Amino acid sequence: MVDILIYIAAAVTGIAFLFALYRFLKGPTAADRVVAFDTMTLVTVVFIVIIALAEGRGIYLDVAVIYALLSFLGVIAVARYLERGL
Amino acid sequence: MKKASAIAILFLTLLIFWLLLNGSLAADIVIVGVVTALVIAILFRDGLAVFSEFRATPRAFLTAFLYLPYFLGELIKSNLHIARVVLTPSLPLNPAIVKVRTRLKSRMGRLILANSITLTPGTLTVELDGEWLYIHWVTAEATDIDAATAQIVAGFEKYLEVMYG
Amino acid sequence: MTIGGIIGGILMLSGAAFLFLAGLGLVRMPDLFNRLQAGTKATTLGTLLTLAGAACLRPDWAVKLLLIGLFILFTNPISSQVLARAAHRTGTPQAAGTVDRLAEDREKRP
Known part of the structure; x- marks a missing residue:
């Protein structure tokens, strides 16, 4: 029963990923793509947590922590590049 | 004096974060955490931490x-x-x-x-x-x-x- | 089938629904700043709800999930603010009819 709820959640999250992917491919500006990329990263963090639940392995959560951290740094780096070059 | 308290606050915040992330109090983990948190706190003492300007009343x-x-x-x-x-x-x-x-x-x-x-x-x-x-x-x-x-x-x-x- | 399991499942489902809304907002909104609004708010709450749901299902992971949640709560608004500032400074086009006090003030100064 709970498993089914988790799978539905994963499917809905997958649709969100596809929406973000559409915005990522379409643009039109670089900043739009960064927003889409940031959303995709957070969706991926959620996916990693769902996979950790399904597999019952807590070690995957460390991957989620690092992924959230790297995405933050990535967005900051791109924004600074847009502002005045690195 | 102000600088020392800034370092201490940043050090404690980092150390607590590290210990919660590891979820254990084994000797090797605590030692690594203390050393890293101290180095980072000294290097970034002029930066901001969540509690750095908190009024502790x-x-x-x-x-x-x-x-x-x-x-x-x-x-x-x-x-x-x-x-x-x-x-x-x-x-x-x-x-x-x-x-x-x-x-x-x-x-x-x-x-x-x-x-x-x-x-x-x-x-x-x-x-x-x-x-x-x-x-x-x-x-x-x-x-x-x-x-x-x-x-x-x-x-x-x-x-x-x-x-x- | 426990109470915690049911609550966890419902929380995860509502989190997924907010992530879906974030995606829909990204597709439907007319300009970058409105997209950022939908992107930031809905993904933050969506992720937090999912993490809370996971914490209900596996209470032994609660501390680590809480750390991920706190981290996202702090960094997500910062990254969108930095991005919004960069986009505004580089003159990203805005939706028709936007009143822009920041551009007005920029023009007054040399």
Whole structure:
């Protein structure tokens, strides 16, 4: 029963990923793509947590922590590049 | 003296984060954590940490405790607002970038104010310039400074004023 | 089938719904700043709800999930503010009819 709820959640999250992917491919500006990329990263963090639940392995959560951290740094780096070059 | 307390606060914040992340108190983990946290705290002593300008009075702690549910309530309200806008077929938008003013003086207080504004109904901080904040508002109801300040800033400011000043 | 399991499942489902709304907002909104609004708010709450749901299902992971949640709560608004500032400074086009006090003030100064 709970498993089914988790799978539905994963499917809905997958649709969100596809929406973000559409915005990522379409643009039109670089900043739009960064927003889409940031959303995709957070969706991926959620996916990693769902996979950790399904597999019952807590070690995957460390991957989620690092992924959230790297995405933050990535967005900051791109924004600074847009502002005045690195 | 001020620098030493800044280092100590940053060191403790980092060490607690590290210990919670590892979830154990084994000797090797604690030693690695203490050494790394100390090095980082000394290198980044001029930076900001969550508690670096926190006024450690009982009233400030109580306010911080009350701030959390208020903030979470605003976060949920803001999401319902965005959901309503996105799900309406005609997309009822009235975007504007408005200018508001804050009474907060400390850097950390202003940072938390800007972050909170970003997560509350329809508003996003675009630029911080001293006491002036420029805020993008999806469904703007007022574009003059005083009305916008009363509507966006005032709610958070009365909490943050006690916590950070 | 426990109470915690049911609450956890419902929380995860509502989190997924908010992530879906974030995606829909990204597709439907007319300009970058409005997209950022939908992107930031809905993903923050969506992720937090999912993490809370996972914490209900596996209470032994609660501390680590709480850390991920706190981290996202702090960094997500910062990254969108930095991005919004960069986009505004580089003159990203805005939806028709946007009142822009920041551009007005920029023009007044040399």
